[in-house]
Amino acid sequence: MHVETLGDGKPAYTIVACVHGDETCGWHAFNRLKASGIAVREPVKFVLANERAFKLGFRFCDADLNRVMPGDESSEKHEERLAARLQRELRGTTVLDFHSTESRGCPYAIVTGEDDASLRLARSTGLDRVVDMSLYGGGVTQDVTGVAVECGYYDDEDAATMAHRILLHFLGAEDIIDHDHARSTPTLYEVFGEAEGRGYTFLAENFQQVEAGEVFATKNGVDRRADHDFYPVLMSTHGYTDRIGFKARRVGPVETLLST
Ligand SMILES: [Zn+2]
Known part of the structure; x- marks a missing residue:
């Protein structure tokens, strides 16, 4: 796991990429943001979650990280140990979690619960659709306030471009950077x-x-x-x-x- 903070102090927000190691769009989005030299009003943390799988080009090594939260520090499985560390890293922060997918219909947001905080974050993504997956639970946002986004069909250049657009919109809407935005009015599924x-x-x-x-x-x-x-x-x-x-x-x- 690689953790990097833009700005000084204790971040209230965490941006997560590569929960699935082969879904790199969020990581590209972060690097584009960093390269742009944009100023942040408050610190924001970026986490490259499954760094080992990312480097190998795998979705995961031993288990699907998105399905093993909150994990187990003493497990023999890489992702179960990683989940426990990731859980600590996310605790007390608001989370945006980037994915890409092999299904069509992107982009859209995913929440686990229809509470105000989750739905407001879905609006901050600027996207038109939000899916409540709480029936199946799991996911790295299940124990924190957060939203996941599916940025594109396959992990291609378009997914990275969409991830960058969503990241800028989200940070603008949450008042972390200066960026034109209009909170969307997504339809909930x-x-x-x-x-x-x-x-x-x-x-x-x-x-x-x-x-x-x-x-x-x-x-x-x-x-x-x-x-x-x-x-x-x-x-x-x-x-x-x-x-x-x-x-x-x-x-x-x-x-x-x-x-x-
Ligand atoms: Zn994924």
Whole structure:
């Protein structure tokens, strides 16, 4: 794990990159920010989480870091030990966690909970969609106030450019840097289940409603039909080994949910 702070003092914010070692967009975004020499109004911490996997070009070494929080200091598994260190590093700060994905429909934000603080952070990303994944829990933001962002399909140049844009917007909206921003009014999608199965070709579109009876995936010439309406989220042909992805309901604009 590599930790670097811009500005002086104790940071209230942590920006996290490479929880998955092969998702480097957040790290590129940080380096672009640093190279620009931009002034910060208050200190902000940057964490290259899974540095070992990053250097190897792997998603992870022994276990998925995003699934093993809060970790175990004495584990034999690299990511379980790392999770415990990362947990300490994040404690007491507000977190923005960068990812890229093998599913289409990016960019969007992910929260674990529909509390005001999480939804306000989703607005600070400037993105139009936010997914509540709290049903499946986990993730490095589960025990802190935070938001994750999926910046792009595959970890390419476009994902890095999007990550940089989101980073500037977020830091501007949170009043850490001087940057033009307009808090977005994202639509909230709430994950309520998953579409299980392996080896399927995903045929529908993420964030576009699939209606009961509609074919949304296929395998060896056999169609998979929806048994109820849902919005596909993080669904893909190759993204997961044992599921096509997640099913969500569309809740509506987050403004209607904020208490003030
Ligand atoms: Zn990821």
